[in-house]
Amino acid sequence: MTRIMYIIIVVAFLDTFIQLPIITPYSLELGASYLLTGAIVAVYSFTNMIGNVVGGHWIDRFGRKKMLFIGIVTVFIALLFYPLAQNGVQLFFARFFHGLAGGILIPAAFAYIGDQSTGKSRGKTMAFTGASIGIAAIVGPAIGGVMAARASIESVFLLVAGLFFVTAFVVFFFVKESFVTTERGKFTFTEFIPLIKHPLIILSSLAAFSLMISNGTLAFALPLNVEVMGRTTETTGMLLSTFGIVALIVFLTPINVIYDRFSAVNLIALGLSLIGIAMIALSFLTTFSSNLLAMIVYGLGFSFIFPSMNKLIADASSKVDRGKAYGIFYAFFSLGVVAGSSVSGWFAQIMGLPFLVCAIIMFVSVGIILFIAKKISGSAV
Numbered sequence: 001m002t003r004i005m006y007i008i009i010v011v012a013f014l015d016t017f018i019q020l021p022i023i024t025p026y027s028l029e030l031g032a033s034y035l036l037t038g039a040i041v042a043v044y045s046f047t048n049m050i051g052n053v054v055g056g057h058w059i060d061r062f063g064r065k066k067m068l069f070i071g072i073v074t075v076f077i078a079l080l081f082y083p084l085a086q087n088g089v090q091l092f093f094a095r096f097f098h099g100l101a102g103g104i105l106i107p108a109a110f111a112y113i114g115d116q117s118t119g120k121s122r123g124k125t126m127a128f129t130g131a132s133i134g135i136a137a138i139v140g141p142a143i144g145g146v147m148a149a150r151a152s153i154e155s156v157f158l159l160v161a162g163l164f165f166v167t168a169f170v171v172f173f174f175v176k177e178s179f180v181t182t183e184r185g186k187f188t189f190t191e192f193i194p195l196i197k198h199p200l201i202i203l204s205s206l207a208a209f210s211l212m213i214s215n216g217t218l219a220f221a222l223p224l225n226v227e228v229m230g231r232t233t234e235t236t237g238m239l240l241s242t243f244g245i246v247a248l249i250v251f252l253t254p255i256n257v258i259y260d261r262f263s264a265v266n267l268i269a270l271g272l273s274l275i276g277i278a279m280i281a282l283s284f285l286t287t288f289s290s291n292l293l294a295m296i297v298y299g300l301g302f303s304f305i306f307p308s309m310n311k312l313i314a315d316a317s318s319k320v321d322r323g324k325a326y327g328i329f330y331a332f333f334s335l336g337v338v339a340g341s342s343v344s345g346w347f348a349q350i351m352g353l354p355f356l357v358c359a360i361i362m363f364v365s366v367g368i369i370l371f372i373a374k375k376i377s378g379s380a381v
Helices: 002-017 023-029 034-062 064-081 088-116 122-150 153-174 189-197 199-229 233-252 254-261 264-284 288-316 322-350 354-380
Strands: none
Touching: 002 064, 002 088, 002 122, 002 153, 023 034, 023 088, 023 153, 034 064, 034 088, 034 189, 034 322, 064 088, 064 153, 088 122, 088 288, 088 322, 122 153, 122 233, 122 254, 122 288, 189 199, 189 322, 199 233, 199 264, 199 288, 199 322, 199 354, 233 254, 233 288, 254 264, 254 288, 264 288, 264 354, 288 322
């Protein structure tokens, strides 16, 4: 059953990554201004946060399978509106509702996997979810770029819609419910308060936010390094793929035993430190070989962090509140996506040092995470 969920996660994240090379040109093609284009790109992650939180409540109320199915069907419908958009405003609203639907889908999938996994093997299970996302991150932009160039941008959206249509049938017929409560009630933020205060959820959410800040910084500033090298966007794609490949090697080989043998908190702290080191290298070195090495280090850091923080969320929650826990966690994930490019762009404009500022954020996050971990261990004594 969990293997089916890995496929669903690949499809869910492929939906996001396949649009990276095409959403900006498609917006401009429809006549959107640069300001509206920026809003079209950002609104998905913004409404994704809302979907994460509200969806987390529904996942615990109505069950993982039901909300997973609803999320998939709603994303399918939203994707059909992309090729029908006649102007930037219509595309904006398609992205708006797409983000809400995607915000329900991802926490439902991870809550389901959290229910199915056990403490002893949970780290390895989360490594496979990381591998699923890594596959989508590597394959998605390539498929989107090639299809848009050789066929049309509209065909990319129709392809993904077709994948979601098939996935909806798979969920309906082959996925069994892992948990549903008989309680029914209106949405209320008060039920999130104990989770928001939970030290492990705070720690994991901070790690997710920091990780996506670094990802946004890469998306914004790495092309600038490549431009200094006098190389093309092909080099940018190669460098970004490098970190995904390195992470996949860790996720899918026997190395993944580290997630069950070592402390998740220590792996997160080590991972963020490695990303900080990679950012320092990218800030001061602009040769291809140095940037390639920095991306290998970044990939190692990413591989240590992602399964570890997902494992902590599963450990910190029970079946009763796991949907809400993952909703909070992925809301911080989405917030990091929104903030990453904005923060790096702002510091690039003011100081010209986006990578260095990102490195500082990484090391500050490590300090806060270790402080929280020390408080947890101290209170447990």
